[in-house]
Amino acid sequence: MSVADKLTSRLPMIGERGERKDVVAVVKLHGVITPTPSPLARGSINLAAVESALTRAFAHERLKAVALQINSPGGAPTQSGLVAERIRQLADEKNVPVLAFAEDVAASGGYWLACAADEIYAHRTSMVGSIGVISGGFGFTGLLERFGIERRLHTAGANKSRLDPFSPEKPEDVEWLKKMHGQLHDLFVDWVTERRGERLSGSDDLFNGDVWLGARAVELGLIDGVGSLRQVITERYPDAEISVAEPKKPLLARLGIGAPAAASALLDAVQHKAAWSRFGL
Template identity: 85%
Template sequence: MSVTDKLAARIPGIGDRGDRNKDVVAVVKLHGVITPQGSPLSRGTINLAAVESALTRAFGHERLKAVALLINSPGGAPTQSGLVAERIRQLADKKQVPVLAFAEDVAASGGYWLACAADEIFAHRTSLVGSIGVISGGFGFTGLLERFGIERRLHTAGANKSRLDPFSPEKPEDVEWLKKMHSQLHELFVEWVRERRGDRLTDGEDLFTGDVWLGAKAVELGLVDGVGNLREVIAQRYPDAEVAVAEPKKPLLARLGIGSPAAAMLDAVNHRAAWSRFGL
């Protein structure tokens, strides 16, 4: 081996530390809340910018046999859910390899949207799966302003520019507008699930109410293909393959464990609220 080869073998991403003659099953971890912009302190967020490099590495193996998505997400932003799922399909179609999704604690809402990017979905018998719906929430502070004698001054051009302003009284027409937006997003979610799951979905129960089910029931409903975990399924289907994990990189401040306590607290509260909807 030349000096160059020896150096390359020691540099991650250049040298291949595994057996180059072995088939590979790449695993991508998709853990956390789906958000447009991850906090520099956050250890668990999903968006296209955060997972792009991991997806590219996973689908870039020369002897790739399959890609496994290890999903643990309560959902989040619909656009980022769609962007990540579409990117997975683009890479899978280009490489012509199967994609398997494995739900851990929860693959709900946007987390299930991601799972549907796979050709097959597996879940643990205790996994929470589904939540095919749309939700948004906020707070109103009008009473708080009045209590402290604070006057809200808001100037706009455009009749609907200040819709759902948290410091102004809620207007019925704004709520009606929001419900219409929710309905449109819900329709897109349902279309995606029907497109990806096809005739595997059952007709006996309304699957699109936003409800969630445990793994075995999700199999009965056609939301999931089987009860199983990544280790056992990969071992059965690809017993001789090498497993290569491509995990999204954590933000620098999260890796160092430093940052603003206030920002970290707010980030933790938002993420805690998303997980708590599923008792986690």
């Protein structure tokens, strides 16, 4: 047999190639949910950052399901809603199931994202829930007085300077903030109720802002079972391959160029650390 014949014999004939496997696409949603990510903090989540990954995940030709790998202590409610709505839009367009998997924590806005899935799973040590609203800040009035610094603030509109950190806190401003929190909390509860439906236990503690470990979260109906991503996906789709869709980073971000001012970035990093620290992470 000639060399050419030997080479030709090794080429696969038409129809001999194995069929392409089905795909379960994985999208990693890791970090604090914020519209302004910090280069000094751990990863962050917002619609602009994850849009490319979501689009690629739902674009596979032989897509069987999309898995959301969530590790987030929460953050901005608007970005939580935008990302969750985009996931539902793509899922409905492609008519594929979405499964969410909590890692260390899927709390507050992180749980909001998980509820975009048709089913939610968590590790037995995962912290899940925190269906509530929180905001925080600092008051610097004493610091200004100590150094003899005069605060000059001019506004048009009686409420333009609500909760200014350099001015004394006003009871009416705190009451306004509490009302805003209450409205956001109602929206959060409505979203969880819409997505989880009759699976929720109806416990009085369900929407009080607490977090629970995996097994208790199952009892409350916040999640559908205890298990890891590979465990559940392997059992559910044994013949499918897992494909991870990573978000594309802008060129300047990959080069470390275009970071915000050091002081601002450091403050963002502290705030991100505080969000994780509430869950001991």
